[in-house]
Amino acid sequence: MKQSITLGKVTKLMGLGFLSTIKDLFTGKLEKEDFKNFLRKVVVPIASILLFIGLWHMGSKTLYNIEADFRINKALEEQGQAAADAVAACIALGEDSSCKPNTLPSPAQVWESYRSLLRDHNIISADKAAFIEKTAALNEKRLAEGKDAITYTGRPSFVDQIFRSLKTVFAGFLLALFIAVPLGIFIGLSPTLKSAFNWFIQIFKPVSPVVWYLLVFMIVKTLLIDSNEDSSFTISFISVGLCSMWATLVNTAMGVSSVDKDYINVAKVLKLGNFQKIFKVVLPSSLPLIFTGLKITLSVAWMVLIAIELLAQSPGLGLFVWEEFQNGANDSNAKIIVAMFVIGIIGFLLDRLMLTIQNWVSFDKTDAI
Amino acid sequence: MAYLELNNIYKTYGQGENETEVLSNINLSIEEGEFVAIVGFTGSGKTTLVNLINGLIEPTKGAVLFKGAPVQGTSHERGVIFQNYSLLPWLTVGQNVYMAVKEAFPKHSKTELSAIVADYVEMVGLTPAINKRPKELSGGMRQRVAVARALAMKPEMIIMDEPLGALDALTRGNLQDEILNIWEKDKRTALLITNDVDESIYMADRIIPLRPGPNATLGPEFKIDIDRPRDKTEMNDNANFKKTRNAIIEYLMDIGNERKTETQDLIELPDLSPKDFVNQFKY
Ligand SMILES: Nc1ncnc2c1ncn2[C@@H]1O[C@H](COP(=O)(O)OP(=O)(O)OP(=O)(O)O)[C@@H](O)[C@H]1O
Ligand SMILES: [Mg+2]
Numbered sequence: 001m002k003q004s005i006t007l008g009k010v011t012k013l014m015g016l017g018f019l020s021t022i023k024d025l026f027t028g029k030l031e032k033e034d035f036k037n038f039l040r041k042v043v044v045p046i047a048s049i050l051l052f053i054g055l056w057h058m059g060s061k062t063l064y065n066i067e068a069d070f071r072i073n074k075a076l077e078e079q080g081q082a083a084a085d086a087v088a089a090c091i092a093l094g095e096d097s098s099c100k101p102n103t104l105p106s107p108a109q110v111w112e113s114y115r116s117l118l119r120d121h122n123i124i125s126a127d128k129a130a131f132i133e134k135t136a137a138l139n140e141k142r143l144a145e146g147k148d149a150i151t152y153t154g155r156p157s158f159v160d161q162i163f164r165s166l167k168t169v170f171a172g173f174l175l176a177l178f179i180a181v182p183l184g185i186f187i188g189l190s191p192t193l194k195s196a197f198n199w200f201i202q203i204f205k206p207v208s209p210v211v212w213y214l215l216v217f218m219i220v221k222t223l224l225i226d227s228n229e230d231s232s233f234t235i236s237f238i239s240v241g242l243c244s245m246w247a248t249l250v251n252t253a254m255g256v257s258s259v260d261k262d263y264i265n266v267a268k269v270l271k272l273g274n275f276q277k278i279f280k281v282v283l284p285s286s287l288p289l290i291f292t293g294l295k296i297t298l299s300v301a302w303m304v305l306i307a308i309e310l311l312a313q314s315p316g317l318g319l320f321v322w323e324e325f326q327n328g329a330n331d332s333n334a335k336i337i338v339a340m341f342v343i344g345i346i347g348f349l350l351d352r353l354m355l356t357i358q359n360w361v362s363f364d365k366t367d368a369i
Numbered sequence: 370m371a372y373l374e375l376n377n378i379y380k381t382y383g384q385g386e387n388e389t390e391v392l393s394n395i396n397l398s399i400e401e402g403e404f405v406a407i408v409g410f411t412g413s414g415k416t417t418l419v420n421l422i423n424g425l426i427e428p429t430k431g432a433v434l435f436k437g438a439p440v441q442g443t444s445h446e447r448g449v450i451f452q453n454y455s456l457l458p459w460l461t462v463g464q465n466v467y468m469a470v471k472e473a474f475p476k477h478s479k480t481e482l483s484a485i486v487a488d489y490v491e492m493v494g495l496t497p498a499i500n501k502r503p504k505e506l507s508g509g510m511r512q513r514v515a516v517a518r519a520l521a522m523k524p525e526m527i528i529m530d531e532p533l534g535a536l537d538a539l540t541r542g543n544l545q546d547e548i549l550n551i552w553e554k555d556k557r558t559a560l561l562i563t564n565d566v567d568e569s570i571y572m573a574d575r576i577i578p579l580r581p582g583p584n585a586t587l588g589p590e591f592k593i594d595i596d597r598p599r600d601k602t603e604m605n606d607n608a609n610f611k612k613t614r615n616a617i618i619e620y621l622m623d624i625g626n627e628r629k630t631e632t633q634d635l636i637e638l639p640d641l642s643p644k645d646f647v648n649q650f651k652y
Contacts, residue, residue, distance in 0.1 A: 262451070262453060262455040263455065263457060265425055265451070265455060266451075266455050266457065268424075268425060268442070268443045269423065269425070269443045269448075269449050270468065270469050270472045270473075270522075271443060271444070271445060271472060272472060280457075280468065281457065284457070284459040285457075285458075285459070287459075
């Protein structure tokens with residue numbers, strides 16, 4: 001019983017209330033009036049997912065046919081019947097990428113690509129593990145001699161790219177957090193600072209990620225001019241942080257400057273010092289707004305990350321997408337769609353993570369959206 | 370010199386067209402150890418008056434003197450029970466009280482502070498709810514936390530802005546007695562804002578009505594010469610009590626009626642203006 005309560009609490013905290021509904025279904029606790037709820041929360045989403053996949057399948061089939069017909073007709077007009085037959089046969093075989101229509105892949109193809117990416121990952125990680133085992137003894141000796149260890153330099157797998165992206169986004173998010181929250185507090189507390197910074201915020205807030213990247217590139221490139229380290233990671237996480245910090249900055253400043261007057265009166269009557277007043281009254285009361293800002297920041301960070309990785313040539317999902325697009329192999333399009341879903345799902349999970357933390361720290365429990 | 374003195378206090382809010390003078394020419398002096406009650410209609414400026422005394426706001430004109438020195442900002446010597454409770458919603462009942470006690474007695478150890486908190490929470494009957502947050506409490510429970518928080522700081526002067534308004538008669542009676550106990554035992558000075566005439570007679574040495582605003586002023590004071598400790602049931606038969614009670618209620622009803630007739634006058638005003646208007650055309 002206790003366990004089920006905590007499960008309910010956790011799922012509610014995460015805004016995944018429908019999980020409890022599913023659990024109730026299996027434990028037979030579903031009441032009649034819950035049935036409507038169950039329909040709405042479980043059956044309807046599943047039906048809409050199936051509908052989406054069906055439409056996608058038909059759409060990709062149509063696009064495939066349009067392109068196949070076009071290629072056959074083109075061969076017929078330019079090189080005659082024999083060439084057209086050859087193209088038609090080639091397309092029907094579906095293996096040679098030179099004749100195969102290159103269009104929106106079908107759900108089945110995407111699923112197949114997903115599995116092949118996983119297989120690829122398993123092969124690469126086995127390879128990597130073997131390499132590490134092989135070089136372990138040697139590396140120990142090299143370290144003892146004061147030399148650098150030998151590291152695995154093979155191609156990163158799709159899963160590795162995901163983790164690289166997550167690393168970049170968290171580094172950027174932390175940078176945004178450490179700049180925007182303190183700065184927001186100062187701006188919120190002091191009307192003078194507010195007017196000093198207002199133009200700055202208004203002008204830089206709408207600047208696009210690409211421009212941020214270029215700006216950071218200009219600066220970091222010069223700063224790291226002597227170091228031969230790869231600066232692409234540094235550049236991309238700083239750009240992500242600078243792009244995404246504005247929501248937190250604005251929300252923090254707003255939260256801090258609009259603390260309920262009653263709470264300020266309490267602080268005055270208790271004669272709290274400035275430090276105490278900020279940490280015991282102002283910050284706790286603006287926490288809900290700060291977290292709303294951080295949630296926006298994290299989702300913006302994840303959204304711009306892909307574009308920035310692509311520009312910075314920094315390893316990660318963005319680079320993966322770009323390389324697949326340029327690669328033009330048989331299953332490249334399908335892999336791009338796989339990446340798209342992975343990006344979307346991770347974005348969703350990050351959002352839920354923030355919501356969970358927010359509900360957990362906040363006195364002002366808001367229901368999940 | 371009196372313990373607390375208000376000399377010719379005026380307080381205006383707003384500027385330009387929106388300027389309203391809420392309090393006009395307020396004169397009040399309270400001696401050390403006195404219990405003074407102020408009764409008045411809603412919106413007459415009672416909270417404004419309280420905030421002037423506790424130092425949250427400054428008068429537009431006039432001076433507030435506390436022990437002979439002008440009031441500058443708030444002080445732990447003057448404890449406040451806010452009308453709207455003003456509890457910090459992210460702290461539990463215990464933490465709300467603890468925070469105040471810690472500020473009032475910075476030299477006490479943690480255990481001493483916790484003991485004080487436990488005492489006062491017990492006094493207001495909230496020990497079972499000590500770990501709850503304000504959101505989980507009823508209005509009356511919140512009000513009691515606010516009472517505990519202010520009293521636990523053991524201020525020299527207790528300023529109470531309708532501290533018991535949201536309570537039922539029984540709880541209200543108990544807390545009235547607790548407040549009186551604390552006031553009597555440590556010889557504090559108390560200022561009580563209330564809209565309950567019986568409560569003011571039961572608790573105070575002097576009752577001063579605040580006339581309705583804007584431009585609210587203090588009315589004539591009523592002295593309560595009933596020996597302490599007072600007994601509620603006995604008081605009902607006390608001739609002195611009945612007389613004072615009737616006098617205060619009559620006074621309040623009179624100023625209430627004055628206010629009504631004033632508004633009726635206002636309605637009659639438009640009838641006068643067309644005459645001037647017509648006269649103008651005769652030239
Ligand atoms: N900060 C403020 N700015 C402008 N006007 C104010 C402000 N505070 C109070 N007032 C006005 O002053 C008048 C008196 O308000 P106050 O809160 O002192 O009344 P009150 O007697 O405490 O009323 P209640 O019994 O309802 O608590 C009201 O008309 C109110 O609109
Ligand atoms: Mg009031």
